[in-house]
Amino acid sequence: MLTLRSARADELSALSDLCLRSKAVWGYDAAFMAACRAELMLHADELTSTHIQVAESADGSIAGMAQVKVTGPDAELSKLFVDPGRIRDGAGRLLFGWAANTARDLGAVRMIIDADPDAAGFYRRMGAQIERMVPSGSIPGRMLPQLVVRLGG
Template identity: 55%
Template structure:
């Protein structure tokens, strides 16, 4: 069955939030760290109005999710990209990243910024993003994340 990239249904938002948590957990973080990230990794209805969100699905199974926000400066921000752990390294992440890139370009962005988990940064580099310094974590005080930029 073919992978489909589509808009999420409102009823899917809780399941997508849990998918993000499962995906983040593959890097071996402890329960306290994961709980600190819960708010940042969750979706709510306002996300559908303030950003572009898509899911990767095969049949009735949700395999991944991506979220792109436009900034006041006219740049795109890759806010989330998470893949169901069993689907890692099967092309789902690449398909979602391509969707995000195309959406960002279509909205007029000339670049997309990515604040990545340190373990996920190599994935983005393989897809053409370059390092652009560090950014503070939105979940854990004092933690710095790799900041990457994809130029269009």
């Protein structure tokens, strides 16, 4: 049983570590992970400039996290990472639902996701559609599928 709550300032370092561990599940090598590191770090100012949510088990362990940023009609799902030991156990769906609802409540009409290629199937399962390929923010020359989910009222 998972519950959702807002992220706290004192756990941003632990959440950044979770993002790195989670990203590594796709088998990337050390050089790739080093190149991704800066993009996966969470900073204190993001607690006010974005919305960050944690999925927590009854025992207090963190199963995953999501971050969404809303700018007018567009929302960006900046991060969605599930702890490696908790993948395929519903945390991703729960956090994705939170992100979409939050974006909709804040007035966004679509949510955009620059996805890891191995995660694209999950986002399609959640109702998003691949719209185009976009450059990775971390790895020069790497292209990522960009998916969009329409946030109907």
